[in-house]
Amino acid sequence: MNAPDKFTSLLTLTREPFPASHKCVIPGSRPDLFVPVRDVQLTNGETVSLYDTSGPYTDPKVEIDVRRGLPDVRGPWIAERGDTESYEGRVHHALDDGAKNEDRDAQRLAELRAGASALQRTPRRAKSGSNVTQMHYARRGIVTPEMEYVALRENGKREWMAEYLANEERAKRVAGNPMGASIPRIITPEFVRDEVARGRAIIPANINHPEVEPMAIGRNFKVKINANIGNSAVTSSIEEEVEKLVWAIRWGADNVMDLSTGKNIHTTRDWIVRNSPVPIGTVPIYQALEKVGGVAEDLTWEIYRDTLIEQAEQGVDYFTIHAGLRLPFIHLTANRMTGIVSRGGSIMAKWCIAHHKESFLYTHFEDICDIMKAYDVSFSLGDGLRPGSGADANDEAQFAELRTLGELTQVAWKHDVQTMIEGPGHVPMHMIQSNMDEQLKHCHEAPFYTLGPLTIDIAPGYDHIASAIGAAMIGWAGTAMLCYVTPKEHLGLPDRDDVKQGIIAYKIAAHAADVAKGHPGARSRDDALSKARFEFRWQDQFNLGLDPDTAREFHDETLPKDSSKVAHFCSMCGPKFCSMKITQEVREYAAKKGVAEDQAMSEGMEEKSKEFMAGGGEMYIPIKAVP
């Protein structure tokens, strides 16, 4: 293993800004509240401002030292609320990095641990009797800085809107079909508060993750995407994982889940959380299982509880908890094509069967709520019984669990704990809408967070595409966050390029959903790019795209010369003939002559056509009528 080289690569994180882009901020109501956006400078003098998930990494002015972690964004806001206290925190156990020590490189781990403990913050928690969730504040009418941050971030710079609103017809066209969503033209902090209060949106922001740039997950906000990273028993290393984080948010991951299951699991998480400007989610049962040597039946509530506190202290923003997978549902999977495919789900199923007992996640759900509200960790209620193939989609096992997640949502809300609901999985197109309908019906509009869904099962190697189709559709239907699928799904662990491919596919799906829903502002980027395309502003076309590097590279393959970047043609038709160019002539034509006459001809034709249709007589052949 060439670990030292990989470690070095961590110290040279991808830091280049995007082409023709610079980081700007939208100032808020207080000097320590400003929301970063990416401004793309076009060659025609215009600027397009984009939602930016990449954090300080794309800002060359910011010095970053991964050994110290990112700057504190929310510290003062948390402190001034006066409802938290710092405390010594849980004592670090050897087991936290997994039970199996024998195969570890002791020296390297010691080195990494040393780095991680320099990173570790003194944990905070709610003072006794306090509840520090954003939902709790929201329900008491408090607009937190986090809520204002989200409002500013969702709006972006809305200069473009003036133009849109001026053009009634375009505004109508851009309106989309919101499919039941209610997205206001301008997102106010008060709107954010209201959405969080009623549980229709969450702001995952653990008080121990002050580095996070707040964001919202909810159907009345932009559709978000999640990327998974994580080591594994088979391959990967901590260094790779942190670099994957930076890489994932560069391309647009709004959230990142650390799904590590192998060695150094605690230490990996320290590195990731301290260096992450986006919310981090985990599946705590993975680590708990490591602590009992991988033997599911040896899991206990105490070990699990301790793991929740460990991760909450580290700053994890949301936990996937498969509390809806109940003992009575397990037998419903027996006749499935592909059984239980959720890893967390199968761990709990195994435990339930071994003990013939109800899941301890279910029986201790209120105890879990008590932990969540002390740190503001959000629930991501896991779908342990999601279908693993189209054949198992929407079956009784899946929906029995979903209804239970709805019950648990009400329990969580009783504690003011922010909650979202995980969804499938593998679902053919015609069965997607009913997933959304069932979720809305049973889960009281808590945000839906789906994995894909994959619309077919025959595309191993291309499941990012098979699932982007389902993701776009369910995003339009109201899903708030889409968990990405990479080309390696079902086959292996994603590498750097796979992560990027998965993210871009999901940015496409999420954006397609925003456009279809009529999210205000979603279309401005499309329109700017289309205009650039029409006007042969090649550089602008590349720079406004989701991946300027690849667009430019593809263009260069056919026409590498710099001069062709300003040429009024492209490689599809060549220099001699260009359809876009001809359109410009059409405009001149339409502007100066012939139109009235054409219009008359058009109306005449239509008239004759109608006469024919009405008469039911011999076919009217328009050809004859033309001089």
Place this chain on the structure above:
Amino acid sequence: MNAPDKFTSLLTLTREPFPASHKCVIPGSRPDLFVPVRDVQLTNGETVSLYDTSGPYTDPKVEIDVRRGLPDVRGPWIAERGDTESYEGRVHHALDDGAKNEDRDAQRLAELRAGASALQRTPRRAKSGSNVTQMHYARRGIVTPEMEYVALRENGKREWMAEYLANEERAKRVAGNPMGASIPRIITPEFVRDEVARGRAIIPANINHPEVEPMAIGRNFKVKINANIGNSAVTSSIEEEVEKLVWAIRWGADNVMDLSTGKNIHTTRDWIVRNSPVPIGTVPIYQALEKVGGVAEDLTWEIYRDTLIEQAEQGVDYFTIHAGLRLPFIHLTANRMTGIVSRGGSIMAKWCIAHHKESFLYTHFEDICDIMKAYDVSFSLGDGLRPGSGADANDEAQFAELRTLGELTQVAWKHDVQTMIEGPGHVPMHMIQSNMDEQLKHCHEAPFYTLGPLTIDIAPGYDHIASAIGAAMIGWAGTAMLCYVTPKEHLGLPDRDDVKQGIIAYKIAAHAADVAKGHPGARSRDDALSKARFEFRWQDQFNLGLDPDTAREFHDETLPKDSSKVAHFCSMCGPKFCSMKITQEVREYAAKKGVAEDQAMSEGMEEKSKEFMAGGGEMYIPIKAVP
């Protein structure tokens, strides 16, 4: 340019069969009628039979010499109908290969022409007064061998159906939502005849393309895909184009359009048609434009007509003809974001404007029909006014043209000419369904053939994905054929890998549509792959996928050892823990104990839950009820 090397590569076409696959045939009612399918041999002894577009190239038993062309499939069928005659054909003009000779490698062209003329068949046409279209036969009640071929091909080997029909519940689930399609469980030759007779399906099969393996395009058949190839003024060569054809059909292109616009355009087509087992489409105006040196206003009906006959004699199976782009519609594009983006559309718009005259394609439409029916060339009525951006989607220009295409369809049908309708383009998700609705309403169920549509505009470099989303949705809604988009769309000319990427993305979209529509048999492949996945039959999982090579390669990256191909784990969870493995334990559990008890517990919970809901009282906390 290294042309000789490229030429050599033509002589070593991709000929390997797919892994674990061999070519089989389904015999028809006569000895010269047998339909090839690809049988995949699974490691558990089962066989899965797949629709196969790859022609003889994947059959190692067939000797192929591209200089002689493929074996004749339909010759005897055409001859025995006795309604055609062979004739000398049109005299070859120097202009047929384009007007600009100065930059040509004369020696190479001569060499290529020599090869092509060895290939050229003596053309046939309908005897005077005859009509040789499949629609004409269909309407007279004749079931042609082509129709029987299509029926056998669409059915495939339906052994699997017995199992499905036995399981009522699964049959119900597999039924899908046909969205108005009426797909019978078994496709009979008579059903094919009826669909062709009423114009709801076409069988593109020029009598001068006897090498074609007949296939149908219609909403009650499997959704098909088209791949575009073609040289260009800027790059590419004939050799590359023929290799692209073989490559395209290998990965599943049901049709291929030759969109050559540059040099050697006639000769390229000879090579392609003679070596193609799939229908070939063209846009004849491209070649006509070359004949007039690229000056649109110099086009005449005579030059165009001559080009139609030239290409019909060569064996082109369908022509894209932009006859619905009428002079009175042109001004409707003046205020568009991206004007006219169809190349054929803009050529005709330029001609109409320059002459201030109605399009000669429109005024001579019946003359065109006369040519089509003499060779059985099908119409692909072009959408010259399709939107080039989401901003222009579904506007008056687009729909005015669509309505005209509907009128022209009725004219074509008066002549028994097979017709399909081209569609967009760039359409946000929420505007896709109304494209299908308008098309069905105005075009009398003639097959719809759309380009994507692209759901967003901000994904240059990934437009195969942005458009696969729209393609899947419109395919489900009833579109019969999806024209692929490659990752190079808007940026450059697709190379070999781009063609493959575009095709796989579109196979995914088409298959997702088939599954959603409930096409009988579509899901059998998904189910076989899912079963293989669940049973850790890795080789079967790869081999049943759309691209076995990539799936295997991805798996090897993480777990290269041969032993891991039979291992009961994968790289995602590692050897220690596997969710699929646990499911097997669940089955044992469900089979032997505890289930009745669980069931009772489940029902009890539900009861209590209902009580709570009905009472509207204090939150029912299920936790307390569990022992």
